[in-house]
Amino acid sequence: xxxxxxxxxxxxxxxxxxxxxxxxxxxxxxxxxxxxxxxxxxxxxxxxxxxxxxxxxxxxxxxxxxxxxxxxxxxxxxxxxxxxxxxxxxxxxxxxxxxxxxxxxxxxxxxxxxxxxxxxxxxxxxxxxxxxxxxxxxxxxxxxxxxxxxxxxxxxxxxxxxxxxxxxxxxxxxxxxxxxxxxxxxxxxxxxxxxxxxxxxxxxxxxxxxxxxxxxxxxxxxxxxxxxxxxxxxxxxxxxxxxxxxxxxxxxxxxxxxxxxxxxxxxxxxxxxxxxxxxxxxxxxxxxxxxxxxxxxxxxxxxxxxxxxxxxxxxxxxxxxxxxxxxxxxxxxxxxxxxxxxxxxxxxxxxxxxxxxxxxxxxxxxxxxxxxxxxxxxxxxxxxxxxxxxxxxxxxxxxxxxxxxxxxxxxxxxxxxxxxxxxxxxxxxxxxxxxxxxxxxxxxxxxxxxxxxxxxxxxxxxxxxxxxxxxxxxxxxxxxxxx
Numbered sequence: 001x002x003x004x005x006x007x008x009x010x011x012x013x014x015x016x017x018x019x020x021x022x023x024x025x026x027x028x029x030x031x032x033x034x035x036x037x038x039x040x041x042x043x044x045x046x047x048x049x050x051x052x053x054x055x056x057x058x059x060x061x062x063x064x065x066x067x068x069x070x071x072x073x074x075x076x077x078x079x080x081x082x083x084x085x086x087x088x089x090x091x092x093x094x095x096x097x098x099x100x101x102x103x104x105x106x107x108x109x110x111x112x113x114x115x116x117x118x119x120x121x122x123x124x125x126x127x128x129x130x131x132x133x134x135x136x137x138x139x140x141x142x143x144x145x146x147x148x149x150x151x152x153x154x155x156x157x158x159x160x161x162x163x164x165x166x167x168x169x170x171x172x173x174x175x176x177x178x179x180x181x182x183x184x185x186x187x188x189x190x191x192x193x194x195x196x197x198x199x200x201x202x203x204x205x206x207x208x209x210x211x212x213x214x215x216x217x218x219x220x221x222x223x224x225x226x227x228x229x230x231x232x233x234x235x236x237x238x239x240x241x242x243x244x245x246x247x248x249x250x251x252x253x254x255x256x257x258x259x260x261x262x263x264x265x266x267x268x269x270x271x272x273x274x275x276x277x278x279x280x281x282x283x284x285x286x287x288x289x290x291x292x293x294x295x296x297x298x299x300x301x302x303x304x305x306x307x308x309x310x311x312x313x314x315x316x317x318x319x320x321x322x323x324x325x326x327x328x329x330x331x332x333x334x335x336x337x338x339x340x341x342x343x344x345x346x347x348x349x350x351x352x353x354x355x356x357x358x359x360x361x362x363x364x365x366x367x368x369x370x371x372x373x374x375x376x377x378x379x380x381x382x383x384x385x386x387x388x389x390x391x392x393x394x395x396x397x398x399x400x401x402x403x404x405x406x407x408x409x410x411x412x413x414x415x416x417x418x419x420x421x422x423x424x425x426x427x428x429x430x431x432x433x434x435x436x437x438x439x440x441x442x443x444x445x446x447x448x449x450x451x452x453x454x455x456x457x458x459x460x461x462x463x464x465x466x467x468x469x470x471x472x473x474x475x476x477x478x479x480x481x482x483x
Contacts, residue, residue, distance in 0.1 A: 014150045014223050014226050014228065015228055017154060018150035018151070018153065018223075019223050019227055019234065019236075019237045020233070020236065021157040021158065022153050022157065022219055022223055022237075022310065024157055024161065024244055027059075027213065027214050027216050027217045027245055028160045028161065028164065028245075029160070029213075029216070029303040030307075031213025031214070032164070032249060033279075033300055034278045034279075035213060036252065036253055037256065037266070037282075039052070039206045039209045039210065040256060040257050040267055040279075041262050041263075041267035042198065042205060042206055043203050043205070043206045044195050044196050044197030044202070044262050045188070045194055045253070045254075045258075046189070046194065046196040047196050047197060047198065047202050047206060048253050049253055051204075052210045052213075052249050052250060053246070053250060054207070054210075054422070055207060055210035055213075055214055055422075056214070056242070056246045056250070058418060058423075059217055059245070060246075061385075061409075061410065061414075061416065061418055061419045062217075062218070062384055062416075063241065064238060064407075065387075065389075065415060065416050065419070066078070066221040067220075067221075067234050067238040068392070069082050069387065070230060070234050071230055071231050071234050071235060071405075071406040072391075073477075074227065074230035074234070076222060076226060076317040076324075078221040079095065079218065079222075079384045079387060080092050080095045080096030080099060080318060080321055080325070081321055081325060082383075082387040082391065083383045083387050085387075086387045086388075086390045086391045086394065086469070086474055087383075087387055087390055087468065088461070088466050088467065088468050090457050090458075091457060092325060092327070094454075094457035096318055096322045096327055097327070097456050098376050098379060098380075098449070098453050099318050099380050100315050100318040100348070101376070101452075102376030103311040103318070103348075104311075104315050104351040105351075105352070105355050106307070106308075106311045107311045107312060107351075107355075108352045108355035108356040110134075110304050110311060111131040111134045111352070111356055112131055113304045114131060114301060114304045114305060114308070115128065115130040115131045117297060117301045117304060118301070120293075120294075128360065131356060134304075134308060135308075135349070135352070135356075137305070138308050138309045138312050139312065141309060141312075142312045142340065142345055143342060143345060144338065145340065146338070146339060149309065149313050152309060156302050156303075156306040159299060159302050160302065160306070161248075163296075163299045164248050164252060167280055167283065168252065168255060170283070170289075171255030171258075171259065171283055171287075172255065174286055175255065175259060179288060184258055186258060188257060188258055188259065188261045189258060191262070191263070192263060194257075194262055197262060204425075207422075207425070207429070208429065208430060211426050212377070216377075217241065218380060218381065218384065219310055220237050220238060221384070222313075222314050226317075226339070231406045231407070235407040255283065256279040259283050259286055260279060260283070260286075266279075266282055280299075281293050284296065312349070316344045316345040316348050317341070319341070319344035319347065320333060320335075320341035323341075323344070375447065375449035375450060376449050378423050378427050379449060379453050381423050382419075382420060385416040385419040385420045385423065386416070386420060389413060389417065392413070393413075393471055394472075394474040394476060395476060397471045398472065398474075427447075431447075434446060
């Protein structure tokens, strides 16, 4: 009986250092290394800084909300379970399946991107070979033990963090004229129409870019169920990550904006597959480092593999959580002796592989699949904010004292309400120009995540006749109980 029970449980093997780096590494990737350039060219240095600061504040509130719930009830696939418990089972069903779908598709996107990055060094080798190699590597890392995943993510995240630190040191040295021989100073911050270009609409459009850059921070909640000491590791990770993210992003954008004018054509074409125009590469070259492109290509490759690794972990644990909640076949609950839900991982890998094959066989199908997952991260954030708002209100209404909580989210109820409003604005504002031009195909491609989520929610609600759980009836037990 004990062995059978063990075979349905994940193991708590992630240490505090793993959790901190997973949360930090999840939000430092191509969004910072490449897309930050397009943000500066769109809204100017001032507009980009405003958007990233505001988004950083929102993410902080979201993570403290998640932290309060995760330390109170640490489970794998946390925020879908919280939506079930504190809002409505239909919400949890839609949130969980939508998030799993997002990461399964993103897994294919990341393996495809890894192949594009490898072309920098070996342009004649077919890209699908690299994609298969990356997929096998991350499958094995996740299939061994959760500790193997934690260690691999720790070191890949460390590479990214060290790169940003070196970039900042070289960047400030270039600004002061120590390395380049010419001190750029702050002149580019007020060059032509800078610091603010395009007004409020441009800043709002950069909110979307900033939002995608910060996605992945919610992984800290998914790791809660496998952390050795979630009551200590989760709060510590959240508090450290906020300041690191804000400092890394804000200082990096400041350095880029000081050295490269927002009018530079190199910033306009930023894409995850073109390392040559990564703003980091441009700054390193400006400082006289000839091997900058090759070094940054290696770092971006690490970021892509790290993202795929996290995606495999997140989607596998979400499918495991859906099974625990009764939203997916019970067979996905079964784990190996090392606590890995291998069946859930195999299914996730197959979906990711099929999506990758679709990208080769039918590009249009691939585009639709990627579009369908595009806004899922923001929908997940919205669910976190709403779950926490109702959790705290129910906690107080049922006579509990806040002193009972191991971790307190900051500025309640402002935090979750602010996050809710900003998430809605970002989701709605993804492509307003498509509405102005009545481009219905573009609207459908951009907003496909929304009807997909509504469809999942409606299906479960109609089939099971679920209702919004009243605050008095919310079950505040520390464990998740299947109905």
